Amino acid sequence: MSPIHVIISGASSVGKSTLVDECIQRFSQDKKLKYKKFQRIQEVARTVLNRLKLTGKDLQHYIQTKNSNAFCRTQEQIIKEQVSYFDKHKESNYLSDRSGFDALAYVNLYLNDKQSAQRIFDAPTFQHLIDQCRLGLIFIVQPQEELQAQNDGMRIVPSYREQVEYTQVLEYWYQQAQLPYFVIADLDMTKRVEFIHEHINGRFHWSSSGMSIPLCLPFHLDKPKDSSCIRYIGILDKQNLRISYEKYDANRLVEKYDPSCSKNKFLSIA
Numbered sequence: 001m002s003p004i005h006v007i008i009s010g011a012s013s014v015g016k017s018t019l020v021d022e023c024i025q026r027f028s029q030d031k032k033l034k035y036k037k038f039q040r041i042q043e044v045a046r047t048v049l050n051r052l053k054l055t056g057k058d059l060q061h062y063i064q065t066k067n068s069n070a071f072c073r074t075q076e077q078i079i080k081e082q083v084s085y086f087d088k089h090k091e092s093n094y095l096s097d098r099s100g101f102d103a104l105a106y107v108n109l110y111l112n113d114k115q116s117a118q119r120i121f122d123a124p125t126f127q128h129l130i131d132q133c134r135l136g137l138i139f140i141v142q143p144q145e146e147l148q149a150q151n152d153g154m155r156i157v158p159s160y161r162e163q164v165e166y167t168q169v170l171e172y173w174y175q176q177a178q179l180p181y182f183v184i185a186d187l188d189m190t191k192r193v194e195f196i197h198e199h200i201n202g203r204f205h206w207s208s209s210g211m212s213i214p215l216c217l218p219f220h221l222d223k224p225k226d227s228s229c230i231r232y233i234g235i236l237d238k239q240n241l242r243i244s245y246e247k248y249d250a251n252r253l254v255e256k257y258d259p260s261c262s263k264n265k266f267l268s269i270a
Contacts, residue, residue, distance in 0.1 A: 006095040010141035011163035016097040041096035075103040086132045100129045105170040130177045138181040
């Protein structure tokens, strides 16, 4: 069966890692999802910073001294590591507490350097990351003023205003990649976990006024035990919605919903 990849993005200190932990615990007790055995992909940035012997103070120093080369190199190392983790776990079900887009947004926001961010975005490594994310479920956690950013010495500690600006930049780059995402706006952790749980089970609400069309939205539904499939909603324009179904087995079969809705049937194509 096709693995389920859940990617949680957002500003520093919005609760991404905690949310991953809570989801893992909830899913392990769910009668359907406990067999998925979700893996954690967490704190990739911390792993890279430890290896490079850098701290949040070093990153702040790069920003204050306008050392864009050093700051960009660090973020590119984080992106490269994230790609490596995603490749390593591509056959597994996983929840990740960030993606390479988070590092890209840091370059854009804190250096105020969209040109460098675009260079990183266009590079083969980041394009591979986009392909990795394309069939995943991406969630962006909105900042909450009630949550205070914590200084653990390993991160840039943002103000609430910076968290909001960062989130806007993050959404911009996901839109540039034409990757659909779901916004988690609730502060309550139980509701956050339930929101992700419902999306995994195919019940979702998606909206983004800035997303370009045409667009392909992947979603997962309950699958027969003997097959593996991914479904898509393709939005070609406001009047033309198309549902497609891909079944992966020995003989791959692709079925597309008849746009005319004639007899509500699926059309099979080779």
